[in-house]
Amino acid sequence: MKKYCFGVDVGGTTIKMGLFDTEGNVLDKWEIKTRTENGGENVLPDIAKAVEEKISEKNIAKDEVAGVGLGVPGPVDSKGIVHRCVNLGWDVFNVNEKLNALLDLPVMAGNDANVAALGEMWKGGGQGYDSLVVVTLGTGVGGGIILEGKMLTGATGAGGEIGHIHVADGEPEPCGCGNHGCLEQYASATGIVRLANRRLENNTDPTVLVKGNCSAKDVWDAVKAGDAVAIEIAEQFGKYLGEGLAAIAGVVNPEAFVIGGGVSKAGDVLLSYVEKNYKPVVFHASRDVKFTLATLGNDAGIFGAAKLVLG
C-alpha cells in the first residue's frame, strides 16, 4: 500500500523537495543546493541521498513510497530523456532510468513548466479542470499545457513554450531566443517595462510613471490608481497577451487559463485586460473559457512533480 511520494523541482541554484501523502498533502518541504559542476553529475545522487535521508528520518518503509516525480529546467520527452539542461550542465540521458537506478523507486521526470501546470491543476488555481493552459508571467513568459489530465510534451519537449509565439511584426529589439516580436517581449515583467518606457518616451501626459525607473508592479499599481498612461500600457499588454491566448485556445480548446508568475500578483485587474482583448478574437467554442490566477506560487513544481509520479 503506497502512502507517500516525493515531488522534486530542480532549479539552477536550488532543488526544492517535498514529501507528500498520496492525497496531495505536504508533509515536509525543504531545499538543497544544486551542484552544477562537472556536467551536473551530482544533481541526481544529491536528490537520491536527500530522499533516502528523509525516508529514514520519517521512519517510512520504502515500499510505502509510490515514487519520485521531478521537474527539470529543459526539454524532457515522455520517456524521461532530457535534451540538454543548460542550467544544470546536463547533456542527453534518461533521468527516469538514472534516478531509478540510484533509488530503486519509480521516477517520472517532466519539463518544469509543464510539471508546474500539473501542480496548479491538482491543487492550485486549475482545480476542477483537466484541460488547461498555465501561463507564467515572470522575467520571461512560460507555459504548460495539460490536456485531459496529461502534460502536452511536444515532439522535441517544447510543448507549451508559448512565450515565443510571434505576436508582433517590426519589433526592432531581439528576444532572448533570437527572434523578434515574441509574446515574452510584451507580456513578461521586463516586457511590461519595455512597453512602459516606450510609452513614456517624450510623454507630456500626466502620470506617476517615470521613464527608465518603473517596474511592472509600478505600472499595475498606477493602473489601479486610475493613471491614464498606465491604463494605456495595460491595454497594450492585454492586447498582446489576450490575442496570444486566443490563438492558443484556437489550437487546444482548453477549459481554463491559469495565470501565474510574479506579474500575476497584480491580480484580477490583470485578468480583466487579458479577457477583454481575448473575447473579441477567439473562436466562439472557446469564448467561455475560465481565466483564473495560479495559487501555488513557487510550490507548483513540487506539487506537479508529486502528481506526475502518482499518475
Next chain:
Amino acid sequence: MKKYCFGVDVGGTTIKMGLFDTEGNVLDKWEIKTRTENGGENVLPDIAKAVEEKISEKNIAKDEVAGVGLGVPGPVDSKGIVHRCVNLGWDVFNVNEKLNALLDLPVMAGNDANVAALGEMWKGGGQGYDSLVVVTLGTGVGGGIILEGKMLTGATGAGGEIGHIHVADGEPEPCGCGNHGCLEQYASATGIVRLANRRLENNTDPTVLVKGNCSAKDVWDAVKAGDAVAIEIAEQFGKYLGEGLAAIAGVVNPEAFVIGGGVSKAGDVLLSYVEKNYKPVVFHASRDVKFTLATLGNDAGIFGAAKLVLG
C-alpha cells in the same frame, strides 16, 4: 480474431464508407446518401444497415469485425457525445452508444477534421510521425491535431479549429464565424481570391490575373509562370499561414505539418511560401518541423475513422 473494420465519413450530403482489413488496406469503398430530415434520425440506422449488408455480402462473420469508426461534421468529445451537428440536423447525444446499440459492434466517433488527420498519419502524408498537424485548405481552413498518436479533441470538441485563429487586425470584412481577421480569411481558396482581388484593385502592374475573375488555382498557376503580381499574393498568403503555423508549433511542438485540401494541389511551391515565412518567427525547437502534402484526398476520413476504432 479481428480481421476487418469499417471507416465511415459522415458528410452533409453523402456518407462515405470503407471496409478495411486491420492492416489498413481498403477492401471496398462506397457511398450512401445522407438523409438529414427529422433531425437526421435516419443517419445512424442507414449506416448500420449499410454495414450489415456489406458484412452479409462479403460473407464476413460479425465477430471478425473490430468495429466501426466515424467522422462526423461537428464537435465530438472523447466519449462520443456530439454537440449539435448543424449539417446533419443532430442535437446532443452519444453517437458511440447509439450506433453500438443498432449494430452490436464497438463504435468510435470523432470530429471529421481530427479523424481525417488520423488518416493522414496512418496511411497518408503524415506516415512516420505520431505528432502532427493536418491543415486543410479548402473553401475554409480546417485542422486536425494528433499528439503521440491521439486526436486532440479539446474541451468543447473544438481542438485544432485553427481556421479561426486571429492573424490580422483591422480586417473590415467578417469571417463566417463572425470575427474579423481569422486565418481562414486569407489562407483558404476564397481567402486567396480575396487577397488577389485586393491586390488587383487599381493595379497597373503587368499580370495575367483578372480582378473579379480569378480562382486560387489561377493565382498558383500564375506564380508558377513567374507572374510578379501573383508572387506578391503568394507571399501574403505565405506570411499569414506561415506565421499562423508558427504559433501552432509554439503551442503543440509537432513533428510535421501536413497540408491538404483543394488549395494544396498547387503542390511544393505552396509549401515553399509557407516554410519561408514560418522559419523566421518560430521558436527554435520547432524550426526543423517537416512540411509535407496530404495524399489521401477525400479518403482521409474513412482511413482515419478505421484507425480510430482500431486504436
